[in-house]
Amino acid sequence: MPTNDLRAYHEALAARGLARYGPGPRVHCHMGLVDRLPPPGTPAPGLRERLRASQEALLAELARAMGRFPDGGDVMDVSGGLGGGALYWAQEHRASVTAMVHVPAHEEQVRAFAHEAGMGDRVRARLYSREDLRGRACFDALIAVESACALPRADWLRAARSWLKPGGLLALADCFWVRPGAVPPSRNAWRAHLGSVSGFLTAAQEAGLELEVHDDVSARAVGFWTLTSELLVHEHMAQAPADARSLRAALNAVRVESQRDHLWLQQGLLDGGLEYALLVLRREA
Known part of the structure; x- marks a missing residue:
């Protein structure tokens, strides 16, 4: 993906995450795992809290998949966003974390959140550059x-290997297509570049990374989009004047946004067209 597109994608993602899950310091800009939905009619603050908990549940599950997480070790978090994941690894696993960001303004925001959380000595922000394709x-x-x-898959996987110590782990959570038709045409940068798990693992093996764990958590990710769709209703209702015509307009806006960004993904995870996977790979010693 071109640098400008990548930056614009991360700017929009972080702005949406901060508005929905802020004020911080641990703000996540990714899906979550939901095992039980709240009762219908849950107010917006309760939905936001459930969504934040589901995002942290995803990180906890990724740590579990890694086995003995390198507590106190050196970690690079390339998830982007506003450093919520970096703070998670620093606070929950005593890691020293380099948080890679794609937007210059996010460097200062990550530093501010780290300072607010008392993790300024464990979390540092670094702007991603082409030089990062050559690790140490x-x-x-x-x-x-x-x-x-x-990111360019083959180049990025080779770079990931070069940053890892011998025996180090690459852990990722991401969505992949099982049937290409499950991903509708889109200019959305993330959606347009989804690939298959098999293609990703082939590229990883060629880069010198061996698969250790492959967990399909699609069924647990579906509920995240159910909660997000409910929250969208609250958000649009809060902005709409209290009359019937405006109410209908708000609900129609929710339907349009859900169809564009949510329902295709939720349906794909339900019917097997998409897979949300946790993958753990190890650099050969």
Whole structure:
């Protein structure tokens, strides 16, 4: 993906994440895992709290998939966003984390959130550049949550290997297509670059990374979009004047946005056209 497109994608993603899940300091800009839906009619604050909890549940599940997470180790988080994942690994696993960002303004925001969380000595932000395709084998783990698909796959996997110490882990959570037709044509940068798990694993093997864990958590990701769609209704209702015509307009806006960004993904995860996977790969010693 061209640099400008990648930057625009991450700017929009972070702005949406901050508006919906802020104010911070741990703001996540990715899907979550939901095992039980709240009762109908749950107010917006309750939905936001459930969504934040589901995002952290995803990170906890990724840590579990990694086995013995390198507590206290050196971690590179390439998930982008506003450093929510980086703070998670620093606070929950005592890691020293380099948070790679794609937007210059996000460097300062990540530093501010790290300072607010008392993790300024463990989390540092770094702006992604082409030089980062040549690593120095200095990290115990490299973590990518919904960011690998937006990067040139073969080059990025070779770079990931070069950043890992011998025996180090690459852990990622991402959506992949099972049937290409499950991904409708789109100018959305993330959607347009989804690939297959098999294609990703072939490229990983060619880069010198061996698969250790492949967990399909699609069924647990579906509920995230159910909660998000409910929250959209609250958000549009809060902005609409209290009359019947405006109410209908707000609900129609929700339907349009859901069809564009939510329902295709939810349906694909339900019918097997898409897979949300946790993958853990190891650099050969």
